[in-house]
Amino acid sequence: MSQAKNTITIKQLVAAITGQLEPSQFQDYCPNGLQVQGGSEIKTLITGVTASQALIDAAVKHNADAVLVHHGYFWKGEDACLTGMKYRRIKTLMDNNINLLAYHLPLDAHPVLGNNSQLAQLLGLTVEGGLQPGEARPVGNVGSLNPPMSAADFSQRVKQVLNREPLLIGDDETMIARVAWCTGAAQGYIEQAVAAGADLFLSGEISEPTVHTARELGIHYMAAGHHATERYGVKALGEWLAAEFGLVHHFVDIDNPV
Numbered sequence: 526m527s528q529a530k531n532t533i534t535i536k537q538l539v540a541a542i543t544g545q546l547e548p549s550q551f552q553d554y555c556p557n558g559l560q561v562q563g564g565s566e567i568k569t570l571i572t573g574v575t576a577s578q579a580l581i582d583a584a585v586k587h588n589a590d591a592v593l594v595h596h597g598y599f600w601k602g603e604d605a606c607l608t609g610m611k612y613r614r615i616k617t618l619m620d621n622n623i624n625l626l627a628y629h630l631p632l633d634a635h636p637v638l639g640n641n642s643q644l645a646q647l648l649g650l651t652v653e654g655g656l657q658p659g660e661a662r663p664v665g666n667v668g669s670l671n672p673p674m675s676a677a678d679f680s681q682r683v684k685q686v687l688n689r690e691p692l693l694i695g696d697d698e699t700m701i702a703r704v705a706w707c708t709g710a711a712q713g714y715i716e717q718a719v720a721a722g723a724d725l726f727l728s729g730e731i732s733e734p735t736v737h738t739a740r741e742l743g744i745h746y747m748a749a750g751h752h753a754t755e756r757y758g759v760k761a762l763g764e765w766l767a768a769e770f771g772l773v774h775h776f777v778d779i780d781n782p783v
């Protein structure tokens with residue numbers, strides 16, 4: 526939080542984020558960038574994980590000019606009509622002249638500001654490579670935990686950092702030295718984590734088959750929360766923008782146990 530020192534245009538804001546995240550380099554399930562247009566002058570920026578009604582209502586309270594999120598709207602396969610919940614969210618944005626900007630995979634993958642990089646810093650993981658070998662902009666990483674610790678101790682660390690009890694599949698005593706991680710709902714990448722030689726794969730969510738896969742392939746799995754693992758990219762991007770342009774910035778954490 527800081528006093529507004531400056532106002533920039535929405536064009537400048539979008540250009541600055543485009544320069545950092547390079548969204549054109551990703552094949553994504555949603556449009557990345559300005560999703561709903563509002564006023565042309567930006568002084569106050571709200572960041573949050575998901576563009577829910579609660580986040581938009583908080584933005585209205587803060588008199589925000591723009592909301593920047595990881596999970597926006599217009600996902601592939603979703604009903605395109607502006608009715609019901611989607612109508613109410615977008616009407617609130619438009620009635621209050623608030624811009625909505627959303628960045629999905631580009632915000633997972635950014636080597637500094639991204640969800641995976643930020644989570645690694647918080648958990649004390651050293652990035653050694655991408656979860657998809659040979660991929661120029663990998664979503665998810667593999668790296669080391671220094672010094673190695675038992676699965677139970679690592680679980681305790683994750684709980685303290687994220688303020689949420691993770692679900693650990695695998696025994697408590699195994700020493701964890703090599704970790705693969707991918708924020709959000711990346712449980713489907715578990716076999717890539719095995720191929721990368723990880724002792725433990727951490728993601729946000731878990732599915733029923735994940736447990737059997739982990740047991741049969743001999744890897745520990747940790748579900749640390751989709752929301753909890755994806756708070757930090759958008760927050761870091763907001764802080765970077767606030768420092769760069771002298772904007773007022775508030776990260777608003779709308780609690781989500783998943």
Ligand SMILES: [Zn+2]
Nearest residue numbers: 709710751755
């Ligand atoms: Zn996500």
